[in-house]
Amino acid sequence: MPSKTHVQTTINGEQVDFLCEPRQSLLEVLRDVIGLTGSKEGCNDGNCGACTVVFDGRIVTSCLVLGVEAAGKEIGTIEGVASGSTLHPVQAAFLEGAALQCGICTPGFIVASKALLEQNPNPTEHEIRFWLANNLCRCTGYDKIVRAVQDAAVRMQEA
Amino acid sequence: MKWIDYASASSVQEAVDLLKGGGARPLAGGTDLIVNLRIRRLDPDTVVDVKGIPELNEVSYDASKGLTLGAAVPCYKIYNNKAVAKAYPGLIDVASLIGGTQIQGRASIGGNLTNAAPSGDSIPVLIALGAIANIAGPNGTRQVAVEDFCTGPGKTVLKQGELLVSLSIPAPVKGSGAQYMRFIPRNEMDIAVAGVGVSVVLENGTFKSARISLASVAPTPLFVKAAGDALVGKPVNDASIAVAAGIARDAAKPITDMRGTIEYRKHLCEVLTRRGLNVAIERAKENK
Structure with missing residues (x-):
């Protein structure tokens, strides 16, 4: 009888232990095992970016990572972006700029945009669009998203 | 996805031992493998994570x-x-x-x-x-x-x-330059309708050597040796480039599918080879 694997990892700065099947993706583990449902399943094949998380300092699509690969890694999800009830500047800019409609893609966009601004505090529109090419949005037409990232860049520099 | 076992190898020997029995696939970034497991295009019993091997x-x-x-x-x-x-x-x-x-x-x-x-x-x-x-x-x-x-x-x-x-x-030699150029209908995140990789080595205004290879126009990526060989000893100019681009076009054996027709892809091979060579030449001139 196949058995589950015990995995020890760090999620949003806290040590987490979980049991998973080796075939389960990190996205399935986050949502169905750990209960962190902020990361969304869109396409489940790496195209849409709704499941974007930070994996050892680099953004990845968590649908294309096995849960067992999380052992010993540092994972950052959308749940770790705000500080308590204080929104991160990227979140505030998305909210105030109405850079979302249905909201399914938004956690992925925010995690990816935050990662961009942490390594490139003042990106051009071209850089923003290419960095976010792996995140799909079927509502906004992207314009408000790009403007929200530009707004967040200003907010983060002023902070 | 069916049940799979996961093993992490810490040495090349350990990975080979795990793979040699069959029914196992190596896992690196997983961006192709995990998709293929999910759609059952690949059906291994075990994935062997090779990212821990120095x-x-x-x-x-x-x-x-x-x-x-x-x-x-x-x-x-x-x-x-x-x-x-x-x-x-x-x-x-x-x-x-x-x-x-x-x-x-x-x-x-x-x-x-x-x-x-x-x-x-x-x-x-x-x-x-x-x-x-x-x-x-x-x-x-x-x-x-x-x-x-x-x-x-x-x-x-x-x-x-x-x-x-x-x-x-190999180490890039003086006067060498390379480039990859593909055609896709979007700006990014797409599969090449056709793609061309080129490298050149220039010397005194002529091609010392050149290699040209095509993507998406044959069952495998295609090395078109004759296209690069046609440039050797020739002056670096549009006429030489046009000859190589024509050979690349004629060597392409594409199919017609949802991404493009045979005629379109062959045409793209000519255009991309010409443009790719021009970029590689510029890079070669900077590489003194």
């Missing part, structure tokens, strides 16, 4: 010996490496256009090669650069030129138990 994570560049690129090194580590980015702009072209940012955080050039898609973007430029695949298996190690590595869509020379360990890319 040789598969190696990125070592030496101006005289060239580059050793571990098969599991993700794309972003390639373009974030300043020495590699300066020496191999053609390699950076592909590392920064495969998938998007998230995919580049995991996907490796070694995985792109072993996945052996006819459209694999990295493969034409590896061929143009004269890259060698370093393979380990139950009977020891062997080397295969990348132009001989893919044998059909999704098929390679790797035998049961064999593992791609790394790629060796």
